Amino acid sequence: MTTVHIPVVEKILNANDRLAAENRARLDAVGVYALNLMASPGAGKTSLIEQTIKRLGGQLRIGVIEGDIATSIDAERAAAAGAVSLQINTGGECHLDAVMLRSALEQLPLDSLDLLIVENVGNLICPASFQLGTHKSVLIASVPEGDDKPYKYPGIYRGVDALVINKIDLLPYVTYNEDYFRRGVEILNPGLVTFPLSCRTGEGLDAWLAWIADTVKARFLG
Ligand SMILES: Nc1nc2c(ncn2[C@@H]2O[C@H](COP(=O)(O)OP(=O)(O)OP(=O)(O)O)[C@@H](O)[C@H]2O)c(=O)[nH]1
Ligand SMILES: [Mg+2]
Numbered sequence: 001m002t003t004v005h006i007p008v009v010e011k012i013l014n015a016n017d018r019l020a021a022e023n024r025a026r027l028d029a030v031g032v033y034a035l036n037l038m039a040s041p042g043a044g045k046t047s048l049i050e051q052t053i054k055r056l057g058g059q060l061r062i063g064v065i066e067g068d069i070a071t072s073i074d075a076e077r078a079a080a081a082g083a084v085s086l087q088i089n090t091g092g093e094c095h096l097d098a099v100m101l102r103s104a105l106e107q108l109p110l111d112s113l114d115l116l117i118v119e120n121v122g123n124l125i126c127p128a129s130f131q132l133g134t135h136k137s138v139l140i141a142s143v144p145e146g147d148d149k150p151y152k153y154p155g156i157y158r159g160v161d162a163l164v165i166n167k168i169d170l171l172p173y174v175t176y177n178e179d180y181f182r183r184g185v186e187i188l189n190p191g192l193v194t195f196p197l198s199c200r201t202g203e204g205l206d207a208w209l210a211w212i213a214d215t216v217k218a219r220f221l222g
Contacts, residue, residue, distance in 0.1 A: 013130070044142055057083070064118075086107055124149070138164060163192050
């Protein structure tokens with residue numbers, strides 16, 4: 001008996017990439033700039049979204065898509081912070097994909113948004129494999145996760161356009177070698193733009209907010 005290998009995973013990813021390109025075209029057509037936030041559970045994705053809405057909401061019209069396995073806790077947090085928000089429950093899937101984003105885009109008032117922030121499902125593996133059609137991908141690493149994460153989860157570090165190091169207020173309390181962490185990142189993604197910050201104290205947030213505001217304005221608002 002002969003065994004035939006069918007590259008199913010590759011086909012799924014190709015189909016996903018085609019849909020992601022359509023999502024991007026749709027966002028471009030309506031002038032919405034989109035970010036895909038990825039991180040492990042509890043790194044501070046929703047906290048960073050809340051801070052971004054509170055501090056940039058006066059300049060930019062912000063929408064949020066929250067990806068989670070279950071519950072609408074994060075969408076409620078984003079709405080309470082002042083954004084138009086939509087929850088996607090993946091029903092157990094460990095990542096968002098371009099089909100899910102397309103369906104979410106259909107339900108949002110894109111004409112009245114400048115910036116769309118997508119919070120991906122919390123983990124460092126699956127989200128890295130599925131493009132959504134957003135303009136930039138951002139990884140949030142948090143200090144208490146440990147300084148070895150670039151070495152253990154290289155795929156997600158390789159593919160992102162910016163890195164946030166959250167919870168720097170906890171540096172005095174945990175064992176975390178910043179040089180070791182940054183050396184790992186530099187090998188995988190040389191020159192990666194990085195924002196060390198704390199959503200709790202606000203330290204470092206200005207540089208992150210300036211990066212977003214400048215990028216969005218340069219792209220769509222002139
Ligand atoms: N000390 C400290 N705690 C923080 C900081 N940012 C977030 N937290 C806390 O970390 C916990 C998780 O924050 P979330 O923003 O819910 O994290 P998340 O990545 O959205 O989590 P999931 O959506 O469950 O994957 C909460 O208790 C936050 O208050 C920070 O900068 N410093
Ligand atoms: Mg969250």
